Amino acid sequence: xxxxxxxxxxxxxxxxxxxxxxxxxxxxxxxxxxxxxxxxxxxxxxxxxxxxxxxxxxxxxxxxxxxxxxxxxxxxxxxxxxxxxxxxxxxxxxxxxxxxxxxxxxxxxxxxxxxxxxxxxxxxxxxxxxxxxxxxxxxxxxxxxxxxxxxxxxxxxxxxxxxxxxxxxxxxxxxxxxxxxxxxxxxxxxxxxxxxxxxxxxxxxxxxxxxxxxxxxxxxxxxxxxxxxxxxxxxxxxxxxxxxxxxxxxxxxxxxx
Numbered sequence: 001x002x003x004x005x006x007x008x009x010x011x012x013x014x015x016x017x018x019x020x021x022x023x024x025x026x027x028x029x030x031x032x033x034x035x036x037x038x039x040x041x042x043x044x045x046x047x048x049x050x051x052x053x054x055x056x057x058x059x060x061x062x063x064x065x066x067x068x069x070x071x072x073x074x075x076x077x078x079x080x081x082x083x084x085x086x087x088x089x090x091x092x093x094x095x096x097x098x099x100x101x102x103x104x105x106x107x108x109x110x111x112x113x114x115x116x117x118x119x120x121x122x123x124x125x126x127x128x129x130x131x132x133x134x135x136x137x138x139x140x141x142x143x144x145x146x147x148x149x150x151x152x153x154x155x156x157x158x159x160x161x162x163x164x165x166x167x168x169x170x171x172x173x174x175x176x177x178x179x180x181x182x183x184x185x186x187x188x189x190x191x192x193x194x195x196x197x198x199x200x201x202x203x204x205x206x207x208x209x210x211x212x213x214x215x216x217x218x219x220x221x222x223x224x225x226x227x228x229x230x231x232x233x234x235x236x237x238x239x240x241x242x243x244x245x246x247x248x249x250x251x252x253x254x255x256x257x
């Protein structure tokens with residue numbers, strides 16, 4: 001039975017995908033989106049980590065055998081039906097997400113990793129968007145996100161060949177932030193998550209929004225938006241606490257206000 005384990009550690013939550021067989025198939029689904037919604041609604045949580053159960057796969061996407069038997073890949077709805085916004089297709093996720101990629105991140109699993117803000121990979125990780133090999137153009141944000149994350153030519157190679165790349169190539173292209181031994185993967189992701197969670201929650205959310213929105217703006221528009229958000233941010237209780245803590249040479253106690 002597919003499930004998403006949800007483990008809270010302080011201000012960080014670990015969401016572990018346990019899907020069909022050791023490839024964690026079928027996990028980019030409703031249960032994951034429900035858990036992400038739970039994370040977003042919990043004011044105590046400041047950073048999320050998504051990883052896969054076991055050692056073989058983060059998620060190798062959907063069950064292609066079942067798709068072949070049914071004669072259809074993906075949902076049964078029409079392209080004209082209203083879309084339900086999720087992490088994958090454009091839902092505004094205001095809190096940070098880190099993908100701790102262990103093993104295969106293929107198809108929908110790769111698209112899930114692309115939708116996270118930071119990616120840490122184990123040394124046996126592999127990334128791929130293979131739908132083109134099945135005669136299907138990739139969706140779920142892959143053609144939009146991948147060229148924004150890595151050099152355009154490298155993105156086109158992945159999208160047009162459908163070939164998988166190994167962790168060292170992903171690091172060289174900038175698809176992942178770092179590559180570590182599998183035994184150190186979750187610990188490394190949690191170390192980054194805890195460093196993020198130690199910062200003022202409102203400032204973290206603002207910084208994430210500025211970074212993403214500025215990609216669609218001119219430089220001048222991005223600077224102006226930063227000025228406006230900075231003006232608002234400097235009036236928060238957390239900003240005042242940060243300055244007090246600096247002056248008193250102590251660790252700030254941020255409360256998200």
